[in-house]
Amino acid sequence: MQRLFAQPFQIDEENHHISITGEDVNHIKNVLRMKPEDEVWVSDGENKEYHCRIQSLCREEVLLEILYVQETDYELPGKLCLFQGLPKGDKMELIIQKAVELGVSQIIPVETKRCVVRLDEKKAEKKTARWQEIAKSAAKQSKRMKIPKVGPVMSLKEALSYAGELDVCLIPYELARGMEETKKIIQAIQPGESIGIFIGPEGGFAPEEVEAAAAIGAKPITLGRRILRTETAGLAILSVLMFRLEGEEPERN
Secondary structure, eight states: OOEEEOOGGGEETTTTEEEEOTHHHHIIIIISOOOTTOEEEEEOSSSEEEEEEEEEEOSSOEEEEEEEEEEOOOSOSSEEEEEEEOOSTTHHHHHHHHHHHTTOSEEEEEEOTTOSOOOOHHHHHHHHHHHHHHHHHHHHHTTOSSOOEEOOOEEHHHHHHHHTTSSEEEEEOTTSOOHHHHHHHHHTOOTTOEEEEEEOOTTOOOHHHHHHHHHTTOEEEOOOSSOOOHHHHHHHHHHHHHHHHHHTSOOOO
């Protein structure tokens, strides 16, 4: 069943209606080709989802009838922020799509010393808008209750300053200590914490960049004996953290 997102002002629980406006109208009518009586799920961007039936389709509005509402807990019990070194080509689109599926809360593209890609302000804005749409689409597909935010491109210095407010920061690095040390670091992470993950571009981080990350408390970890591509490394650690955070929660009925 198709999933949509709505702002609180669009939801009228008292009268059992949700008003869908904006670009989603065209998507419902002309892409999905939905009709009255078709049913959809709508997320309020927090913890409620609404099972709805299409009541009417107009030029600028799709009116939905709320059939029932339920509170859900699809989101991870923690905030995962992926600081991704800008990769070449369209790899960022794959990274964003899969990171959203794995539960990331925010993705921040980062320009580092070894980045091949350099974006001027105009290109960065255009790319960010495109990446945000990919995040939205992935959130719909994976039953996310929230659309992860794709932030503006930052320098590494800006990203480290931002990450300083998080509870834990991790930086996969090929010269990090062995797996036992990494296990201890991962096992110390608790549900409810905010976690930053720094992933380098092709070529990885320069030694001085790892030192700068360590200076704000980022912990170097290993992802195994093999060298992972930039589009693989972030997804590997996000998968580990997903199991760590959800594995610490009580079993749900």
